[in-house]
Amino acid sequence: MKIFAALLIPVLLGIAPASAVEAVPPDAEVMKTGKVQFMICAACHGQTGAGTAAAPPLAKSEWVNGPVENLIRIQLRGLVGPIPVKGEMREYAGGMAPLAYQSDDQIAAVLTYVRNSFGNSAPAVTAEQVKALRSEVGKPQLTLADLAMPEGLVMPGSTTTPAAPSKVYDDLKPSGFPKWIIAAAIVLLGALVWFLKRKG
Numbered sequence: 001m002k003i004f005a006a007l008l009i010p011v012l013l014g015i016a017p018a019s020a021v022e023a024v025p026p027d028a029e030v031m032k033t034g035k036v037q038f039m040i041c042a043a044c045h046g047q048t049g050a051g052t053a054a055a056p057p058l059a060k061s062e063w064v065n066g067p068v069e070n071l072i073r074i075q076l077r078g079l080v081g082p083i084p085v086k087g088e089m090r091e092y093a094g095g096m097a098p099l100a101y102q103s104d105d106q107i108a109a110v111l112t113y114v115r116n117s118f119g120n121s122a123p124a125v126t127a128e129q130v131k132a133l134r135s136e137v138g139k140p141q142l143t144l145a146d147l148a149m150p151e152g153l154v155m156p157g158s159t160t161t162p163a164a165p166s167k168v169y170d171d172l173k174p175s176g177f178p179k180w181i182i183a184a185a186i187v188l189l190g191a192l193v194w195f196l197k198r199k200g
């Protein structure tokens with residue numbers, strides 16, 4: 001019995017919740033609320049999230065499927081200036097205004113809807129996550145430099161890139177030698193110095 005309990009506890013604590021989080025599809029009610037709230041976004045981003053002359057696409061956008069903080073902050077503070085979306089540098093006069101008047105639940109719902117529609121697939125957004133970033137409201141519109149770079153972001157060729165912050169390029173640059181090689185070299189050098197000193 002004790003052995004059984006000992007086996008069960010790690011399963012209950014670790015494995016079960018971890019796999020449950022990933023497998024859960026977005027809540028149907030949340031998706032319904034999100035779809036209603038999306039009407040506002042659709043005015044600029046299009047009913048199918050494909051983008052319009054007024055705004056870039058949300059369908060398969062790296063930003064939509066990337067770190068959730070970006071999405072929440074974009075909605076709470078808006079966004080302005082050049083932004084790469086799906087390999088193209090885009091810029092819109094005035095950018096996107098903040099849409100912070102919705103409740104935490106409504107923002108969580110609309111972002112969950114966007115992250116699970118139009119071919120997108122990303123974990124649901126919770127009201128708690130939105131609440132945690134409410135202090136962002138009232139700050140100036142975000143720019144590319146304020147955002148966390150999503151995995152797999154495609155930077156367009158430099159000719160079509162106006163004045164993108166260098167931070168983006170730094171993040172995307174190959175980092176040269178892997179750090180462990182440098183660390184190993186330092187250790188080896190130290191050992192060599194010690195060895196030579198001892199001999200001489």
Ligand code: HEC
Pocket residue numbers: 037038040041042043044045054055056057058061062063064071074075079080081082083085090091092093094095096097099110111114
């Ligand atoms: C009044 C027009 C307008 C509305 C309404 C609007 N947006 Fe935007 N959105 C924009 C523009 C313009 C940009 C590009 C900003 C820039 O120039 O940097 C943008 C950029 C974005 C981006 C980052 C780029 C991308 O394509 O992934 C996301 C994500 C986004 N909006 C989500 C939303 C969501 C969610 C809503 C609804 C809650 C919404 N937007 C409502 C105009 C709008």
